[in-house]
Amino acid sequence: MSHLRRIISRGQIRRRVKELAAQIRADYSGQRPVFVCVLKGAFVFLADLVRQVGLPLEIDFMVASSYGMEKTSKGQITILKDVTAHIAGRPVILVDDIIDSGLTLQRLREYLVGRQPASLRVCALLARERVLAEGTHIEYLGFSLPEGFVVGYGLDCAEQHRELPDIYVIENE
Numbered sequence: 001m002s003h004l005r006r007i008i009s010r011g012q013i014r015r016r017v018k019e020l021a022a023q024i025r026a027d028y029s030g031q032r033p034v035f036v037c038v039l040k041g042a043f044v045f046l047a048d049l050v051r052q053v054g055l056p057l058e059i060d061f062m063v064a065s066s067y068g069m070e071k072t073s074k075g076q077i078t079i080l081k082d083v084t085a086h087i088a089g090r091p092v093i094l095v096d097d098i099i100d101s102g103l104t105l106q107r108l109r110e111y112l113v114g115r116q117p118a119s120l121r122v123c124a125l126l127a128r129e130r131v132l133a134e135g136t137h138i139e140y141l142g143f144s145l146p147e148g149f150v151v152g153y154g155l156d157c158a159e160q161h162r163e164l165p166d167i168y169v170i171e172n173e
């Protein structure tokens with residue numbers, strides 16, 4: 001049996017998203033950034049974030065190969081859906097749900113840099129303390145967290161729990 005333990009409330013998320021949006025608004029004033037959302041997990045975060053940024057902006061989506069029913073990375077990342085926007089010469093902000101091993105982020109960064117954006121920054125809702133300690137740089141980060149599989153606010157476990165408004169860790173009993 002496993003159960004869900006709430007670790008980040010909707011109130012905490014709302015406040016942090018506002019802070020991140022304010023930073024982005026200040027940093028991109030006078031620009032029209034393209035927000036590239038990594039599906040599916042980041043869709044709730046993206047929707048809340050862009051409504052707080054208060055700048056003219058564009059939205060696009062990418063799909064990278066997921067873990068499917070498994071909980072650990074296979075190491076190989078494939079791009080299943082590419083951006084449709086013309087991002088060359090544009091400021092791009094990559095929006096992801098959680099940076100776990102950092103592999104997806106590394107792969108997507110390399111790929112997008114190849115498309116020659118004017119700039120590329122990453123905005124992630126969550127990142128593991130481990131990957132941050134290893135030196136992975138995330139320009140806009142919501143929360144750092146220890147090990148433990150998390151769900152809710154867009155994040156899933158085998159396609160379950162994305163709709164939950166708060167963030168939970170799955171605990172095995």
Ligand code: IMP
Pocket residue numbers: 041067073096097098099100101102103104105148149150151155156157
């Ligand atoms: P990475 O390539 O190991 O950094 O993992 C990237 C992707 O794996 C994330 O964007 C998530 O979609 C998924 N993922 C990793 N850890 C979790 C978790 O704890 N809950 C839900 N999805 C996760």
Ligand code: MG
Pocket residue numbers: 038039040041042096097098
């Ligand atoms: Mg993801």
